[in-house]
Amino acid sequence: MVEFTAGSAQVVVCAYCQTVVARKGLDFESHGKIGGIVPTDSPLQLRAEGRYQKVAYTIVGHLQKDHGAGPWDEWYVEFADGRTGWLSESEGVFHLMFDMGVEEGVALEDLHPGERLHLRERAWIIEERGHGRVVAAEGQLPSDVDPTQDAWYVDATGPKGAFLTLDFGTRGHSPEAFIGEALKLEQLGIPAGQLRPRVRKxxxxxxxxxxxxxxxxxxxxxxxxxxxxxxxxxxxxxxxxxxxxxxxxxxxxxxxxxxxxxxxxxxxxxxxxxxxxxxxxxxxxxxxxxxxxxxxxxxxxxxxxxxxxxxxxxxxxxxxxxxxxxxxxxxxxxxxxxxxxxxxxxxxxxxxxxxxxxxxxxxxxxxxxxxxxxxxxxxxxxxxxxxxxxxxxxxxxxxxxxxxxxxxxxxxxxxxxxxxNPNKAGLRSAFIWTGIWVLALFVLAGVLSATARNQVVLEQPVVVPPGTAPGTPAAMHFSEPFELPERGNMKVEVQAALDNDWLGIQGDLVNQDTSDVVSFYEELSYFRGRDIDGNWSEGSTSGSAYLSPLPAGRYVLRTTAAFDVKPNRKMPMTYNVKLTHDAPDSGWFCFALVLLALGPVVAMYRSHSFETRRWADSNVGE
Known part of the structure; x- marks a missing residue:
């Protein structure tokens, strides 16, 4: 005895003799026998009830197909709202799919694994193209089954678990499209008591x-x-x-x-x-x-x-x-x-x-x-x-x-x-710590600049008369004594009126209390002209230098000028000397920045070297 309980079913397989019975109007007719279901590891079984998106469904039919590499299971489900679908299982993942009708204009020979496919306003990647035939069935099914028919299919996947199957049948018609999604067993909403115990071989x-x-x-x-x-x-x-x-x-x-x-x-x-x-x-x-x-x-x-x-x-x-x-x-x-x-x-x-x-x-x-x-x-x-x-x-x-x-x-x-890359962590750490130290360096420079006295203790012009021989006593000049109230560095700034000429200034700071001498030398040059490329100039009419910290005391500045002897020189050589006590010095700051930069540079080199050796074995882009 066979019984149709699923409203969408057109075929039922006799549980006793495996005869396929189809209904034709109010009558029934036999369509031959089909193989019995082979026990597999699937946890699903006929008449199991579940819920999907809050709608109840029942498993009413079961097909087993084979493409020569072992059977796989497909389950026909009927929802309480009248919809029907198919559940298939592949390596522990279930795919619930719904019939979306015939897809016109799609040919099997145009579809190849790995290619992109645009269908039903979605992008898909084709994963498999194969064929198989129904070898066994049980329960109620929506259409007749023919165990002699070798049907072709194409499987594709999309984002967020979307799944597509194109059923081409015997390749001679446009495919039926089935679209759904990949689900885990617990997402099928089937109570544990209705799942079939695992069959062990x-x-x-x-x-x-x-x-x-x-x-x-x-x-x-x-x-x-x-x-x-x-x-x-x-x-x-x-x-x-x-x-x-x-x-x-x-x-x-x-x-x-x-x-x-x-x-x-x-x-x-x-x-x-x-x-x-x-x-x-x-x-x-x-x-x-x-x-x-x-x-x-x-x-x-x-x-x-x-x-x-x-x-x-x-x-x-x-x-x-x-x-x-x-x-x-x-x-x-x-x-x-x-x-x-x-x-x-x-x-x-x-x-x-x-x-x-x-x-x-x-x-x-x-x-x-x-x-x-x-x-x-x-x-x-x-x-x-x-x-x-x-x-x-x-x-x-x-x-x-x-x-x-x-x-x-x-x-x-x-x-x-x-x-x-084992050096990437070190590179990241090097940049982080360098950033911290650079920030600290700027803070320290700001504090030193804000607390420096930056006091001008001497500023005077010096005139060297025409006809004076360089390096002679006549080219020397002594300043008025000036006082340094406390220990501190000294910034020396020199500026001269030069035009296609140069001037060297030897300076000596003499401590009148101890007779200690601190010397410096600053050379200025400025030349200009015109050639086929236009006007040009080089050099500068000013310069500066920093002296090591000087102890407090009374000082005199002695300067001696050096220059080219020109017989036709009619104008005096003039220059200006300015001394600033306890002036902020950016030299140490720049030196510290260079030292701090060495860490990231070395880390970048090591990281880049590792990546170069990695990609040396790549065969892409050759």
Whole structure:
């Protein structure tokens, strides 16, 4: 007996014999049988009730589809307000989508993973283009199912968890568009009592290699599609609860740094290491290898930990629609700009452990890395799929402590693309402290300037008569005595009336009480003329100097003039001398500024040197 309880359902699958029954008006007709549902790890089940955006819904139908890499589940839901939708699950993330009708003018052959798509007034990034067929069904469904039909689809993501599926059917028509969003299990609003207990493939938990009979002990038997035996290197397929041999693989030359089965805590969750890959790329004939560890958490799904030359990066999957990319130039994610570092073809060489896809040695992907240390955005693209991961650089000791590793970590070599610049913190600190000291320097200079006496103790003109020989007693001049009331420095200012001439002034400050002498010399010159470029001039008619602090006392200034002897000189040489006691001196201030600037300059040099060495290994822009 079959019963239609969902108003939108047109087909029901008999729970006893798997016959597909369709209603036609008031009558019913059989459309053949379909396969029974294979138990999976999905927590959803028929007749479970939930709430989405405060509207109740019920799961009324269930499809299982397969594209050759294992089945996935899709659930048909009916809302209390009459709407219908589909729930699909992918690696622990659920997508609730609603039928938006047929999208005209969109062709499957024009859509490629990684490309941007504008649809329904939104921007999308295509993540996958694939195909699959319905292999099993149960419950009530909105339309007939044909297990012989291979249907094509395109999946794309947008900002803030938006999700798009274009269903092309057999490629011969415009696609149906389904738009929704990514949700976590708790966001589905289904009470815990209505969730299905996790199904465990007990037979696979203690499976043995079909080639060497080694104990494999699968850590994620419900998710794994491929298993690489650590004993003999056999690659095994996980199908229908059993293992089948595919081929022999080359075993790694040394054991993984993180042994398979090791548990560790990163990013607030406990992970178990279930898989190990050795991958490499070749640039200008040079091979660059690295290692990748597949981590699994039952509630958060899969993530990766990469080791390249002793540098570790924690990689978390991120929807492509959350990232804006200018290919080969930059990527933008959550208000952070990532600069393109490298573009290579990554090849898988060696495999150990379990994997959620049909991994094999020799598979390749176009890999692009964008960096904003310590973070990175990594794009792996094949002909049919593109995946984005957000990386965070980890210190080796963090990984060692997280997984409780006893052996020493591999030594770091070179500079990693997303390795933090260790000199940036010092550069920032240097600028901060320099700013503080410069501010203190200005305050000190202001205080000294405000408290200085700045007293003019002597200002007098001196006249050297024509015909006087330089350096002779006739060229000397003695000032009137003047008093310095306390110890302080002395500023000497000299100014002369010069025109295409020079004047040297030897000055001696004589302490009349002690006969101590403090000397200075100031030379002035000023020349001018005219050439083919026009008027020119050089030199100055004035100059100044600071003398060391002088003790208090009574002083006399003696000056001696030096100049060129010109027979036709008819005018006297005149100059003016001005002495200012306890005058503010900016020389020490400038010297202190130069010393303070050395810190930031050295820090900038070290930081720039690190970045230069980092980007020397980049292959972008060549």
């Amino acid at each position: 007990v037979a696979l938990q203690q499976a043995r290699c079909t080639q060497c009979n080694g104990n494999l002990e699968l850590r994620a038997p419900d998710k794994s599609l491929r298993v690489a035996c650590p004993y003999c290197g056999a690659l095994l397929s996980v199908e229908k609860g059993g293992l089948s041999f595919l081929r022999l693989l080359e075993k790694p030359e040394r054991p993984p740094t993180i042994p398979l089965g090791t548990k560790g805590k990163l990013d607030g969750a406990e992970w178990i290491c279930i898989g190990y890959l050795e991958r490499s790329c070749t640039v200008y004939g040079v091979r660059y290898p690295w290692e990748e560890y597949l981590l699994y958490n039952a509630s958060r799904g899969f993530t990766w930990l990469m080791d390249s030359n002793g540098h570790w990066v924690f990689l978390k999957p991120v929807p492509a629609g959350e990232v804006s990319v200018a290919p080969g130039v930059a990527a933008f994610h959550e208000h952070r700009r990532y600069k393109c570092y490298q573009q290579v073809t990554a090849v898988t060489e060696k495999v150990l452990g379990e994997f959620y896809w049909k991994v094999h040695a020799g598979e390749w992907a176009h890999a692009t890395e964008y960096v904003a240390p310590p973070y990175s955005v990594n794009v792996d693209a094949t002909d049919d799929e593109v995946s984005y991961t957000l990386g965070e650089y980890l210190e080796p000791d963090v990984v060692k402590e997280a997984f409780g590793l006893k052996e020493p970590m591999p030594p770091r070599e070179g500079i990693a693309p997303s390795q933090p």
